[in-house]
Amino acid sequence: MLTHSDLHQTDIHQTDLDHSIHEECGVFGIFHSGDCEAAPDIYYGLCALQHRGQESCGIAVCDTEGPRGNISYHKDMGLAGEVFHSDILTSLKGNIGIGHVRYSTTGASTAKNAQPLVLNYLKGTLALAHNGNITNSESLRQTLQENGAIFHSSTDSEVIACHIARERTRTACVEDAICKTAEKLKGGYALVVMSPRKLIGVRDPFGLKPLCLGRREGSYVLASESCALVAVGAEFVRDIVPGEIVTITKDGIHSDTRLVQTKRAHCIFEYIYFARLDSVMDGIRIYDARFHAGKALAASCPADADIVVGVPDSGLTAATGFAEASGIPFALAFYKNSYVGRTFIKPTQKERESAVHMKLSVLSSVVRGKRLVLIDDSIVRGTTIAGLIRMLKEAGALEVHVRISSPPFLYPCYYGTDVPSNEQLIASSRTSEEICAQIGADSLGYMKIEDFRRMTGELPLCKACFDNQYPV
Numbered sequence: 001m002l003t004h005s006d007l008h009q010t011d012i013h014q015t016d017l018d019h020s021i022h023e024e025c026g027v028f029g030i031f032h033s034g035d036c037e038a039a040p041d042i043y044y045g046l047c048a049l050q051h052r053g054q055e056s057c058g059i060a061v062c063d064t065e066g067p068r069g070n071i072s073y074h075k076d077m078g079l080a081g082e083v084f085h086s087d088i089l090t091s092l093k094g095n096i097g098i099g100h101v102r103y104s105t106t107g108a109s110t111a112k113n114a115q116p117l118v119l120n121y122l123k124g125t126l127a128l129a130h131n132g133n134i135t136n137s138e139s140l141r142q143t144l145q146e147n148g149a150i151f152h153s154s155t156d157s158e159v160i161a162c163h164i165a166r167e168r169t170r171t172a173c174v175e176d177a178i179c180k181t182a183e184k185l186k187g188g189y190a191l192v193v194m195s196p197r198k199l200i201g202v203r204d205p206f207g208l209k210p211l212c213l214g215r216r217e218g219s220y221v222l223a224s225e226s227c228a229l230v231a232v233g234a235e236f237v238r239d240i241v242p243g244e245i246v247t248i249t250k251d252g253i254h255s256d257t258r259l260v261q262t263k264r265a266h267c268i269f270e271y272i273y274f275a276r277l278d279s280v281m282d283g284i285r286i287y288d289a290r291f292h293a294g295k296a297l298a299a300s301c302p303a304d305a306d307i308v309v310g311v312p313d314s315g316l317t318a319a320t321g322f323a324e325a326s327g328i329p330f331a332l333a334f335y336k337n338s339y340v341g342r343t344f345i346k347p348t349q350k351e352r353e354s355a356v357h358m359k360l361s362v363l364s365s366v367v368r369g370k371r372l373v374l375i376d377d378s379i380v381r382g383t384t385i386a387g388l389i390r391m392l393k394e395a396g397a398l399e400v401h402v403r404i405s406s407p408p409f410l411y412p413c414y415y416g417t418d419v420p421s422n423e424q425l426i427a428s429s430r431t432s433e434e435i436c437a438q439i440g441a442d443s444l445g446y447m448k449i450e451d452f453r454r455m456t457g458e459l460p461l462c463k464a465c466f467d468n469q470y471p472v
């Protein structure tokens with residue numbers, strides 16, 4: 001394992017830290033063996049994965065029996081329901097396809113960077129959708145540029161697609177070109193790639209990013225999370241093995257395990273926050289993980305209070321676990337307006353602060369005159385929790401004891417979590433007491449790092465954002 005400072009000196013360029021696009025996205029792919037249209041299923045899959053990215057989305061499809069290279073696609077800024085009207089979906093013809101929902105946090109929130117990325121090259125056409133962050137993309141980009149490649153965006157996805165295209169000129173099949181590319185990639189990634197006859201899924205050798213396989217009669221599905229399989233009526237078959245490359249053609253499915261390694265490091269933040277509550281990831285039910293985190297928190301950081309409340313929606317499940325373990329009743333303290341986007345996504349601090357008020361209002365009859373335990377899954381900058389404590393106290397709460405169902409977030413993530421630098425992490429330069437005072441809480445407690453076992457059992461984890469141990 002390397003630490004933050006080791007990484008800083010070796011793989012990661014300063015430009016990666018400050019300016020690169022940190023993404024937490026969702027990918028989806030489907031291969032229908034009959035002449036069923038892929039686009040409507042991809043649309044439903046993207047709706048199910050919408051929590052992983054709300055800025056832009058896209059679908060690319062192809063007819064495996066049609067002329068080679070005929071990939072049609074549509075992508076734009078906005079939610080899947082805003083971007084894909086029925087006339088657009090009907091115009092996307094083909095039995096295989098891939099889709100993407102994107103979340104970016106720096107300035108590069110433009111339609112140009114929406115995915116899937118469709119690339120025409122010497123040997124044909126391919127479409128690619130990517131979740132994750134490639135830590136050596138700048139050096140790969142430079143090498144490709146030295147060899148004549150011209151880039152149209154600053155995305156990792158374009159670097160990966162160009163690399164595949166270059167390798168394809170000297171390999172027998174696209175799967176081999178993808179394998180040669182994946183050998184070079186460092187970081188966390190889940191990819192779905194479509195060539196005119198094939199759907200290919202790849203997961204990084206540590207398993208930092210999730211990808212699973214489903215089946216519906218003669219059709220195969222690849223998705224970031226199992227909730228998207230349910231959305232299209234597919235049954236869960238298995239998680240893609242970290243490092244595995246699966247190729248789906250009309251003849252069935254083939255697995256390439258050349259890059260599979262023994263060392264695994266699944267991102268703990270999927271279980272803490274990213275994944276949808278009804279997903280199952282690498283054998284762990286997300287709901288169970290969060291419920292057990294709440295129970296563990298009640299045992300390690302008890303509080304004397306009248307009710308347990310949760311931050312909607314991120315803290316609610318852990319709050320029910322905390323309530324069960326502590327015997328303090330669970331109550332709803334907030335009404336959430338579900339028609340306003342996530343507050344974290346707003347680019348400036350001022351916008352983030354006002355968005356908290358737009359999204360939530362306090363149920364004052366529940367909290368007035370009460371001592372509260374307020375649960376959330378994490379504190380990053382401290383904006384959300386500070387705003388909520390203020391609102392609870394204004395509504396008459398006597399005390400607010402904050403309990404966080406993960407340890408202090410101390411180190412940046414280079415694998416696709418949206419936290420580009422240390423300065424933005426409230427816990428990296430302040431003690432617990434200082435944070436408590438700054439957010440206006442009466443007390444503050446965090447889950448212990450050892451208690452991750454209660455969430456995910458023996459699953460090997462990347463928890464570098466908490467312990468500074470980066471998998472390499």
Ligand code: AMP
Pocket residue numbers: 273311314344345376377378379380381382383384385417418419
């Ligand atoms: P902050 O307001 O900056 O302290 O962010 C903490 C809130 O954002 C919590 O409610 C978390 O559930 C949520 N959160 C934590 N990490 C992320 C992330 N990488 N992307 C989006 N939201 C997040």
